[in-house]
Amino acid sequence: MATTSNYTSTSSGELCAKKSSCRSNWVLNREGCCIKTAEDKGRGVYASRVIPPQTVIEVSPVLLFTRTEYEDYGRHTILDHYTFKWRDGRMALALGLGSLFNHSSHPNVSYTIDPAHDCIRYTSTRTINPDEELCIFYGHKLWFDPVGTAANLEPQVCLDQNDQSAFLDILAIDSEIDEAEQWDTKYPNDILEGEALPFIWKKLQIDEEEESMEEIRTMQAWAVDIPDSKYIATMLKWLKQSGLESDTLSHLKRIRKKDSISTLLLSVSSSVPVLPTNVDIGDPYRISVPCNPALTQTSLVLKNTLWPTVYAPRRKWEPEKWSIAKVQWARDAISHILRKTARIMSSDELPVVAHVPKPFEDEALLSRSFTAGDTRMSTGHPLRHAAMNIIRDVADWRAKTSPPDLLPDPLKSAISELPSDGSLGISDTSCNGTNYLLTGLTLFITHEPCIMCSMALLHSRVKEVFYIVPMPQTGGCGGSACLPALKGVNHRYSIAHWRSREGGAALAHLDEQIDA
Ligand SMILES: C[S@@+](CC[C@H](N)C(=O)[O-])C[C@H]1O[C@@H](n2cnc3c(N)ncnc32)[C@H](O)[C@@H]1O
Incomplete structure (x- = not known):
C-alpha cells in the first residue's frame, strides 16, 4: 500500500494509490x-x-x-x-x-x-x-x-x-447542537462531567467559607442544660412533640456534651420555650450558634467551638450531575435562543434573547417554556432587558395559572389571594410576592446578564443561569461583579458559561459597554 504523507489509500480508495x-x-x-x-x-x-x-x-x-x-x-x-x-x-x-x-x-x-x-x-x-x-x-x-x-x-x-x-457560522452552531444530539443520545442516562460538558460552571467565590472566627455568622437560639443524663431521652422525645423543631437548626446537633453537662438545643423562637415540669432541669437561656453548616474542615473546627455543627461540604447551590439527556435539553434551549437571535438581527432591537424551558426534571414547576427578547428600543424603556422581560412573563403566567399545590412554598400563600377568574387583573398588592419568582427554573440567555438583571434573577430565586457571551465590563454573573456570590444575599444561583463556537458570539455581538 503506497503512502503519501500521512495518507494511504483504502480499499474503496484503492484507485487513489500513489496519489496525494x-x-x-x-x-x-x-x-x-x-x-x-x-x-x-x-x-x-x-x-x-x-x-x-x-x-x-x-x-x-x-x-x-x-x-x-x-x-x-x-x-x-x-x-x-x-x-x-x-x-x-x-x-x-x-x-x-x-x-x-x-x-x-x-x-x-x-x-x-x-x-x-x-x-x-x-x-x-x-x-x-x-x-x-x-x-x-x-x-x-x-x-x-x-x-x-x-x-x-x-x-x-x-x-x-x-x-x-456570520450567519453561516450560526447555522453551523445550530447544526453542531443538532448533530451532538444525535451522537450523544445513545446512552441518555450516562453522566457527563468536566470537559465533556458543553458549558463551564462558574465557581462562586463565596464568603461563606467562614474560615475565621470573625466570619462565622451566628444567630441566637434557646438551649437548656440537662445536668442528669437520664433525662436526655425524655427531653428529646418531648422536643419532637413540642413543635419547636424547625429547619433553621437542622445543620446543628441537638445535644452538646461539655464536661459532665449535656445541653439541649431547643429553638430559635423569640419567646422563651415552656419546658416540661416533670423533669429536673434548669431554665432555658440564649446562646450564639452558627447560621450555616460547616463547608470545610477549618470552619467545622471553629463552628464546633460555638455549637456542634454538621459538616456539609456540598453547597446547596452547587450544580447537580448532568446526564446526556439533560445536556441535550440544554442544547435545545441554546439552539433555540440562537435561532431567535438570528431572527431579530434585522430589527432595531438589541440581539439579546432569554429563554426559560420547561424544567428537565420537574415539568410540574412550569408546564410551558418562555422566550423573551430585549425591548429597550421598541418600548423606549431603559429597563426592558431580556432577563427582566422574561422574569415578568414567566412569573405572571405562573402566578395566574399554577394550582397552588404545585407552586413552591413562598408562592402558595400569596397565590391564594389572586382573583379566581384567572385574569391578569392582579392587584399590585397581590402581585407582590407572586409575580417575580422563578423558583427552581433555569434561564438560558445569549449574554451574561447585567448587574440589574443578575440582582433581579437573584430575587426571582432562579435555580441556574446559562449564558453564551460573557460581558466583562457590565456583567453581573462574574463579568464586572458576581451578584450571587455577594455577602449576605439570601439566595444563590449556579452560573454556567456555554462553550459555544465563535459563531454564537458573532451573532449576538453587542458593544461591551452595553448592559445586556
Ligand atoms: C463514523 S466512523 C468514521 C470513519 C472511520 N474513520 C473509518 O475508518 O471507518 C467513527 C470512527 O472514526 C474514528 N475517528 C473519527 N474521527 C476521529 C478523530 N478526530 N480522531 C481520531 N479518530 C477518529 C474513530 O475510531 C471512530 O470510532
Whole structure:
C-alpha cells in the first residue's frame, strides 16, 4: 500500500494509490469527494476540488435498526462506532459516504436528518479547499481520543451583522447542537462531567467559607442544660412533640456534651420555650450558634467551638450531575435562543434573547417554556432587558395559572389571594410576592446578564443561569461583579458559561459597554 504523507489509500480508495489527492475520475460523488486514510483516525472523506459554502455534499440513505434489534445484535459490535440515534429512537447507520465523515470540534460540514426520506443531508458550512478533510461534529462525549482538528478548519467569524458569513457560522452552531444530539443520545442516562460538558460552571467565590472566627455568622437560639443524663431521652422525645423543631437548626446537633453537662438545643423562637415540669432541669437561656453548616474542615473546627455543627461540604447551590439527556435539553434551549437571535438581527432591537424551558426534571414547576427578547428600543424603556422581560412573563403566567399545590412554598400563600377568574387583573398588592419568582427554573440567555438583571434573577430565586457571551465590563454573573456570590444575599444561583463556537458570539455581538 503506497503512502503519501500521512495518507494511504483504502480499499474503496484503492484507485487513489500513489496519489496525494483525489482525481476527478476517482471521486465517489458528484461533489468530488473521495476517501483517504489517515494513520490515526482511519478512513475519512476528503475534497478533491473547491466546495463552496452551503453546498449539499452528500445525501446518504440510512439503514434503521429497531432498539431491540440494535441492543441484541449491534451495540457491542463495530456498528456502535457508526450508528446514532434516529429521531424516533431507532438506531441509524448512514450508507454511502455518510458513515465515513470523521469528527472535528471545528467541523466544516453540518448535517440534517430527513426522516421523511430516511436519509441524512450533509452540507458544507464554509469554503472547503482541495485535499481538505470533510469533518462533522460528533458531540461532546467521544469514545476515542480525537486527533487532527486542523487549524485551517477554524470557522471564519465575522462580527459585521450585515455579512452573511456570520450567519453561516450560526447555522453551523445550530447544526453542531443538532448533530451532538444525535451522537450523544445513545446512552441518555450516562453522566457527563468536566470537559465533556458543553458549558463551564462558574465557581462562586463565596464568603461563606467562614474560615475565621470573625466570619462565622451566628444567630441566637434557646438551649437548656440537662445536668442528669437520664433525662436526655425524655427531653428529646418531648422536643419532637413540642413543635419547636424547625429547619433553621437542622445543620446543628441537638445535644452538646461539655464536661459532665449535656445541653439541649431547643429553638430559635423569640419567646422563651415552656419546658416540661416533670423533669429536673434548669431554665432555658440564649446562646450564639452558627447560621450555616460547616463547608470545610477549618470552619467545622471553629463552628464546633460555638455549637456542634454538621459538616456539609456540598453547597446547596452547587450544580447537580448532568446526564446526556439533560445536556441535550440544554442544547435545545441554546439552539433555540440562537435561532431567535438570528431572527431579530434585522430589527432595531438589541440581539439579546432569554429563554426559560420547561424544567428537565420537574415539568410540574412550569408546564410551558418562555422566550423573551430585549425591548429597550421598541418600548423606549431603559429597563426592558431580556432577563427582566422574561422574569415578568414567566412569573405572571405562573402566578395566574399554577394550582397552588404545585407552586413552591413562598408562592402558595400569596397565590391564594389572586382573583379566581384567572385574569391578569392582579392587584399590585397581590402581585407582590407572586409575580417575580422563578423558583427552581433555569434561564438560558445569549449574554451574561447585567448587574440589574443578575440582582433581579437573584430575587426571582432562579435555580441556574446559562449564558453564551460573557460581558466583562457590565456583567453581573462574574463579568464586572458576581451578584450571587455577594455577602449576605439570601439566595444563590449556579452560573454556567456555554462553550459555544465563535459563531454564537458573532451573532449576538453587542458593544461591551452595553448592559445586556
Ligand atoms: C463514523 S466512523 C468514521 C470513519 C472511520 N474513520 C473509518 O475508518 O471507518 C467513527 C470512527 O472514526 C474514528 N475517528 C473519527 N474521527 C476521529 C478523530 N478526530 N480522531 C481520531 N479518530 C477518529 C474513530 O475510531 C471512530 O470510532
